[in-house]
Amino acid sequence: MKKYTLIGHPLGHSMSPFIHDRLFKLKGREVSYSLTDISPEDLNSKKEYLKSEFVGYNITIPHKVAVIPFIDKMDTSALRYNSVNCVANTQEGSVGYNTDCYGFLNSLKMNDISLDGKVLLLGCGGVGRMMAIESLLHGVTLTIAIIEEARDMCNTLLAELNEKFPNVKVEVVLMSEITGSFDLVINSTPVGMFPKVDNCPLSDETISKCGAVFDAIYNPTETKLVQKFKAQGKKAVGGMAMLVLQAVKAHELWDNDTYSNDEIDEIIKQSNEKVEKDFQ
Secondary structure, rough: EEEEEEEEEOOOOHHHHHHHHHHHHOOOOEEEEEEEEEOOOOOHHHHHHHHHHHEEEEEEOOOOOHHHHOOOOOOOHHHHHHOOEEEEOOOOEEEEEEEEHHHHHHHHHOOOOOOOEEEEEEOOOHHHHHHHHHHHOOOOOEEEEOHHHHHHHHHHHHHHHHHOOOOOOOOOEEEEOOOOEEEEOOOOOOOOOOOOOOOOOOHHHOOOOOOEEEEEEOOOOHHHHHHHHHHOOOOEOHHHHHHHHHHHHHHHHHHOOOOOOHHHHHHHHHHHHHHHHHHH
């Protein structure tokens, strides 16, 4: 039986097995998808295990960069962000990809949200880094809002952005000092995530000056931020579509499987229902 897994630390509850199991079943594939908790200090010793035991695997925090030395070939998507969240083990060796970008862009597209104009990105770590690069590739005017504790991380990101986009100026503000209006807000922070579901990173006044929001959080299915945008009649989407779509891309890379929009919509619906049943 073919084996697939998600590596990270700590993993805790993950929707990945639920989503991937349904994607495999839609294609009649009898495989296993498991969770493999690997601490940072143990990662190096797992190199051969990951290559020999699994046909493919996903990567989450904190291994998306640390796993790169294990990989024989980096796809352009992984090179673009220097971050890997999906690996295919082939006869020619292991290939690293970044499917987060596919999930992000296509979840915006399926919800008719444009990545253009003035964009406010909340946070600069993890997936926020990919979102910053992708935003600039789309030619937006980018402002990154951070907390003071993230200053060093943000400076590292700014240095990378300046190298990739030498003619583009990115503004950085503290979360408490956000001013102005924006066409799109992207939340890459954990503010509002279960169990602290009453937290919201933006004031009602700031939300009133923004056009739409994409929140990468999928638990709860609608964060307070998403609810507030919707209450003002604005477009708002949570992170479940992104999570499902990046998984869909992984199956395309692993097994050349493709899925219809109806199949994808159904898995998004089922995944949201599971989150609401298990946590809300």
